[in-house]
Amino acid sequence: MYEPKPEHKFSFGLWTVGNVGRDPFGEPTRAALTPVQLVHLLAEVGAWGVNFHDNDLVPIDATPAERDQIVRDFKAALAATGIVVPMATTNLFSHPIFKDGAFTSNDPAVRAYALQKTINAIDLGVELGATTYVFWGGREGTESDSTKNPLEALKRYREAINFLCAYVKDQGYTLRFALEPKPNEPRGHIFLPTVGDALAFIATLDYPEMVGVNPEVAHEHMAGLNFTHGVAMAYAAGKLFHIDLNDQLFGRYDQDFRFGSVMPKQAFYLVKFLEDVGYEGSRHFDAHAFRSSNYEDVKAFARGCMRTYLILKDKAAQFNADPEVQQLLAEINADDGAFSYLSAGYSREALDKLRATRFDREALGKRDLPYERLDQITLDILLGVR
Numbered sequence: 018m019y020e021p022k023p024e025h026k027f028s029f030g031l032w033t034v035g036n037v038g039r040d041p042f043g044e045p046t047r048a049a050l051t052p053v054q055l056v057h058l059l060a061e062v063g064a065w066g067v068n069f070h071d072n073d074l075v076p077i078d079a080t081p082a083e084r085d086q087i088v089r090d091f092k093a094a095l096a097a098t099g100i101v102v103p104m105a106t107t108n109l110f111s112h113p114i115f116k117d118g119a120f121t122s123n124d125p126a127v128r129a130y131a132l133q134k135t136i137n138a139i140d141l142g143v144e145l146g147a148t149t150y151v152f153w154g155g156r157e158g159t160e161s162d163s164t165k166n167p168l169e170a171l172k173r174y175r176e177a178i179n180f181l182c183a184y185v186k187d188q189g190y191t192l193r194f195a196l197e198p199k200p201n202e203p204r205g206h207i208f209l210p211t212v213g214d215a216l217a218f219i220a221t222l223d224y225p226e227m228v229g230v231n232p233e234v235a236h237e238h239m240a241g242l243n244f245t246h247g248v249a250m251a252y253a254a255g256k257l258f259h260i261d262l263n264d265q266l267f268g269r270y271d272q273d274f275r276f277g278s279v280m281p282k283q284a285f286y287l288v289k290f291l292e293d294v295g296y297e298g299s300r301h302f303d304a305h306a307f308r309s310s311n312y313e314d315v316k317a318f319a320r321g322c323m324r325t326y327l328i329l330k331d332k333a334a335q336f337n338a339d340p341e342v343q344q345l346l347a348e349i350n351a352d353d354g355a356f357s358y359l360s361a362g363y364s365r366e367a368l369d370k371l372r373a374t375r376f377d378r379e380a381l382g383k384r385d386l387p388y389e390r391l392d393q394i395t396l397d398i399l400l401g402v403r
Contacts, residue, residue: 018331021063021323026299028066028103029322031055031073034315038308046308047315052087053094058312060098062319066299067100068147070108071138077112092145103149103299104195104259105142107135110155110203120177121157121170121208132177136184143190149259149298151231152178153197158204170208175221182224195231195258200240202271211240212247216254229258233303234287235265235273238280245286252294260291262322263304273305275318277325285399288326289333300326335398345391 021027035055038046050058052074059067074091075084095102109119109131117123119131142150157174159165178194185192196219200210209215215230222228230251237244251257264274264284277284291300306318336342358367397403 019324019327021065021327023065023099025065025323025327026103027064027323027326028068028299028301029059029064029319030301030303031067031069033302033304034058034306034319035073036305038306038310040308043308047310047312050312053090056091056094056098056100058316059319060100062316063323064319065101066103066301067095068102068104068106068151068301070106071134071141072108072111075141077108088141088144095145102142102145102147104151104301105138105145105147105149106151106153107138109134110153115156117165118154118157118170118204120154121165121173123165128173128177132180135177135181139181139185139190139192143188143192148191149193149195149231151195151197151259153199153231154208155199155203157209158201158207160205162206167208171218174208175218178228179223182222182227185227186224193258194228196228197231197233197236197261199233199236199271202239211237211242212251216251216256219256229256231259231261232257233261233263234276234284235261235263235271235303238265238267238283239269239271241267244283245290248287249290252290252296257296257298259298259301260296261301261303262287262326263302273303275304275306275325276302276322277329278321281325281329281399282396284325285329285332285395288329289336292330292333293337332398335403336395339394339398339403342391342394345387345394349386349388349391 031052035050035052036047037049052069056067075087079087094100109115114127114130115122117127120128122128122131139150154174157170178196182194185194196209196215198209198211198215199207201207209218212230212232219225219228219230232244232247232251234244237247248257248260262276263272264276264279265272266279272279302319302322304318304322306315310318358370361367394403
């Protein structure tokens with residue numbers, strides 16, 4: 018019942034299952050696997066797609082001949098396994114050249130190099146079938162606001178995205194961009210820290226229709242925000258182009274835990290939202306196995322991400338079909354249609370009708386809202402006792 022299938026569109030990044038267990042205080046605990054080996058690992062656990070940064074696949078110092086051989090081998094692995102590439106992105110954060118950012122660096126040569134590198138990576142992504150291209154501005158920020166004017170930085174960011182949108186249009190690529198917000202880490206303060214910031218920025222672009230967001234559970238939770246609300250805002254704006262699933266305690270460093278493993282109630286609401294609205298994009302797991310894991314445990318981690326999503330999808334269907342839940346929701350959202358005229362928007366007639374209405378504040382304030390009861394039913398469903 019909880020086995021992944023292609024129609025679920027579960028994907029992982031090469032950097033997720035390929036994470037070697039390094040952290041800021043410790044060396045790797047797992048040997049690195051090649052991209053071909055990782056594709057076969059993902060096929061073994063039942064994934065549908067694989068995503069990558071340019072240098073996850075092709076080393077930054079690879080020769081053209083080496084690059085072509087790596088891509089040929091990767092394509093052969095995709096063909097042999099049936100794994101697809103739905104999304105690609107650029108590593109604009111690892112090399113020291115990006116220590117002050119990429120598109121927002123104070124050095125114009127660095128900004129130009131970042132554009133060149135991204136154009137080459139876009140070509141690679143499109144060659145391998147990607148239809149979504151993600152931008153995570155991990156180094157686009159500051160530690161001290163003495164060092165960079167935020168207005169100038171956002172202007173540089175805007176110019177870069179506009180240039181790249183124009184490039185994609187000029188090439189005739191079928192490709193959408195998705196901005197990935199994050200509040201901090203590795204920079205002290207990252208530009209476009211939340212979904213709301215990214216949506217506001219998109220509205221200032223030359224081609225806003227080409228650009229959406231790629232919200233990540235961990236990134237919104239780092240700031241103590243409700244991730245499902247951010248996803249709903251992006252969806253309502255028609256900008257939920259991609260999504261990164263993992264888990265994260267509020268207010269911590271970027272933990273990237275297995276999906277649903279530490280905050281299952283929040284994961285439930287997210288899955289319920291995505292399934293209720295019929296989200297058609299890939300469900301991408303941007304998470305890492307524990308540093309203590311070997312590769313058999315990494316496979317268990319990947320299977321666990323997908324299994325938990327499917328369990329929560331089943332729980333969401335149970336919630337939606339529960340008669341008591343539906344009765345409570347009907348009572349809570351009871352509407353006799355008396356104020357439906359307001360949905361048509363402002364008019365002088367609506368204004369006059371609204372002004373003439375007498376509201377019984379005392380009665381409205383005493384209305385029963387059995388939210389505790391509804392919330393406990395939700396927990397009963399999640400805990401498997403209902």
